[in-house]
Amino acid sequence: MELYKTNQLKIYNSLSKSKEIFKPILEGHVGMYVCGPTVYSNVHLGNVRTFMSFDLVFRYLKHLGYKVRYVRNITDAGHLTDDGTEDKIATKARLEKIEPMEVVQRYSLDFHNILQKLNNIPPSIEPTATGHIIDQIEIIKTILNKGLAYVVNGSVYFDVLKYNETEHYGILSGRKIEDSIQNTRDLDGQSEKKNPQDFALWKKAEESHIMRWPSPWSDGFPGWHLECTAMSTKYLGKTFDIHGGGMDLKFPHHECEIAQSKACNNVNPVHYWMHANMLTLNGQKMSKSTGNYILPNEIFTGENKLMKKAFSPSALRFFMMQAHYRSILDFSNDALEASEKGFLKLMEAVNQLENITANKTSSIDINSWKQKCYEAMDDDFNSPVLIAQLFEAVKYINLLKLGDDTLNEEDLKDFKITIKTFVFDILGLQNETSDDNSSKISGVVALLITMRNEARANKNWALSDKIRDELLAIGIQLKDGKDGTTFIIN
Ligand code: AMP
Ligand code: ZN
Numbered sequence: 354m355e356l357y358k359t360n361q362l363k364i365y366n367s368l369s370k371s372k373e374i375f376k377p378i379l380e381g382h383v384g385m386y387v388c389g390p391t392v393y394s395n396v397h398l399g400n401v402r403t404f405m406s407f408d409l410v411f412r413y414l415k416h417l418g419y420k421v422r423y424v425r426n427i428t429d430a431g432h433l434t435d436d437g438t439e440d441k442i443a444t445k446a447r448l449e450k451i452e453p454m455e456v457v458q459r460y461s462l463d464f465h466n467i468l469q470k471l472n473n474i475p476p477s478i479e480p481t482a483t484g485h486i487i488d489q490i491e492i493i494k495t496i497l498n499k500g501l502a503y504v505v506n507g508s509v510y511f512d513v514l515k516y517n518e519t520e521h522y523g524i525l526s527g528r529k530i531e532d533s534i535q536n537t538r539d540l541d542g543q544s545e546k547k548n549p550q551d552f553a554l555w556k557k558a559e560e561s562h563i564m565r566w567p568s569p570w571s572d573g574f575p576g577w578h579l580e581c582t583a584m585s586t587k588y589l590g591k592t593f594d595i596h597g598g599g600m601d602l603k604f605p606h607h608e609c610e611i612a613q614s615k616a617c618n619n620v621n622p623v624h625y626w627m628h629a630n631m632l633t634l635n636g637q638k639m640s641k642s643t644g645n646y647i648l649p650n651e652i653f654t655g656e657n658k659l660m661k662k663a664f665s666p667s668a669l670r671f672f673m674m675q676a677h678y679r680s681i682l683d684f685s686n687d688a689l690e691a692s693e694k695g696f697l698k699l700m701e702a703v704n705q706l707e708n709i710t711a712n713k714t715s716s717i718d719i720n721s722w723k724q725k726c727y728e729a730m731d732d733d734f735n736s737p738v739l740i741a742q743l744f745e746a747v748k749y750i751n752l753l754k755l756g757d758d759t760l761n762e763e764d765l766k767d768f769k770i771t772i773k774t775f776v777f778d779i780l781g782l783q784n785e786t787s788d789d790n791s792s793k794i795s796g797v798v799a800l801l802i803t804m805r806n807e808a809r810a811n812k813n814w815a816l817s818d819k820i821r822d823e824l825l826a827i828g829i830q831l832k833d834g835k836d837g838t839t840f841i842i843n
Contacts, residue, residue, distance in 0.1 A: 376624075383420070383421045384424075385421060385597065386589055386597070387407045387597040389426040389428060390464050392460035393432075395467075397641055398632055398648065399631060399646065401471065404425075405781075406629040406673075407629065408473040409736060423477045426584050427457075428577065428580065430483045430574055435642060440453075440562070442457060443563055457481075467649045470653070472667070472783055474781075482584075485583045485587065488583040488586075488587055489575040489580060493509050495616075499617075500512075501516050505546075509555040511551055511553075511554055513552070516615075516616060520615055522612055524611060526604035552576060554613075555579075556574055557570070557573040558571070577606070581606070586618070594625060596625070596627070597626075597627040600629065632684055633682070636683060652689070653841065661686050667696065668697075670781060671693075671695065671782060675692055676737060677735055677737055696782070699743060703776060714759055726742045729742060736780065794842075798824070801820050802831065805820040805831070828843045830843055
């Protein structure tokens with residue numbers, strides 16, 4: 354396909370604070386690292402937005418013909434609670450009286466399950482922090498050898514002020530050194546540090562800390578920022594193309610990653626830093642710790658007081674894609690409902706494409722429309738502008754249907770392929786309205802619901818319960834509401 358040679362993809366680089374023409378290090382190849390979830394609880398919709406933003410990036414780069422190695426880690430150790438006293442995963446394990454690795458397993462499964470429902474393509478490599486303790490220890494040794502870290506009571510801290518004598522700590526976040534005191538209180542660590550800006554590379558574990566590994570300095574655990582440096586370097590090299598994550602990770606996490614890499618390898622690790630903006634709820638950042646969040650499954654079932662009804666994964670995905678990844682997006686039932694209408698309209702038009710036949714001549718300039726679709730995506734993955742172009746296509750489809758416009762065979766073929774490519778391959782939407790097996794399943798379940806209603810009307814409770822229970826056993830849950838019975842497929 355070799356499309357990448359003719360396109361002018363521009364990416365907003367948070368490091369230069371400008372849109373830059375994308376030039377990969379190795380022609381035709383892209384190395385991309387995205388900070389993954391800390392698997393101590395169910396992913397909320399805000400987390401999902403960030404991962405979906407990078408799924409769009411991954412999909413478009415692949416579409417352009419690049420061979421992409423996409424690495425997204427799982428943080429299963431080292432991410433401390435906000436007060437800096439305990440590992441988030443260990444806290445959950447203590448509260449639930451289970452092993453930390455049971456916490457990791459449970460929420461990694463939830464994460465994968467949700468992303469799969471939302472049709473995200475899995476990364477090429479998904480490494481874990483606990484699987485890379487040795488790599489992290491090696492990096493600490495190098496930084497210590499260079500004199501840019503120091504050991505206190507079995508813990509190792511990065512010497513930010515020393516680093517800043519020759520390098521620029523704050524290059525990404527724009528923070529001045531005096532303002533870059535990390536907000537984690539890190540109570541006991543604070544007194545050990547030479548300066549409050551310093552951050553932990555290795556922490557000695559207290560007696561009560563169960564997640565611990567041996568190291569030359571103490572039985573302990575690595576600092577959170579280090580795992581991403583270790584895993585990105587290992588799988589993508591000392592310098593790679595794209596590093597992504599949510600806006601909230603810019604400081605301190607990504608700033609510290611840059612410092613660690615420069616200290617260890619003497620090179621800037623990343624060419625293009627990409628930051629996805631936040632999903633908000635009631636105007637506030639969606640966040641687990643403040644309780645201001647909603648879970649994706651609550652949207653698929655409608656079981657949350659914020660929701661008036663259930664929505665499909667593709668309607669949710671469409672809602673997210675209608676905002677540019679660098680814009681804040683506020684979530685509400687009504688906003689999602691408006692998106693669902695648009696999504697259904699688009700799908701209806703896509704379904705009608707098959708019925709349109711070619712004419713001798715074309716009255717629509719398909720090439721120019723197609724070019725605008727590419728221009729939208731080439732302009733820093735501007736999915737809302739792309740969607741506006743897809744609605745232009747919906748207008749064309751309606752006119753073609755009426756015979757008010759025409760396309761010749763070649764243009765019609767191109768039009769159909771382009772729409773499907775952008776809708777399904779690039780935006781990652783799924784056609785939930787097409788006349789395939791899913792609509793047949795819906796028909797069968799509707800029939801069973803009618804039969805169950807008849808059984809209930811005849812007071813045949815054994816039969817009505819059997820229908821409900823056996824459907825549930827195969828993963829179809831009936832839900833009785835005031836307007837009748839609906840169902841969800843789990
Ligand atoms: P965490 O599991 O807390 O490390 O977060 C995983 C990812 O979700 C990170 O890239 C965060 O930046 C991102 N994230 C957290 N909250 C939100 C939000 N409200 N909107 C968008 N992304 C978020
Ligand atoms: Zn990271």
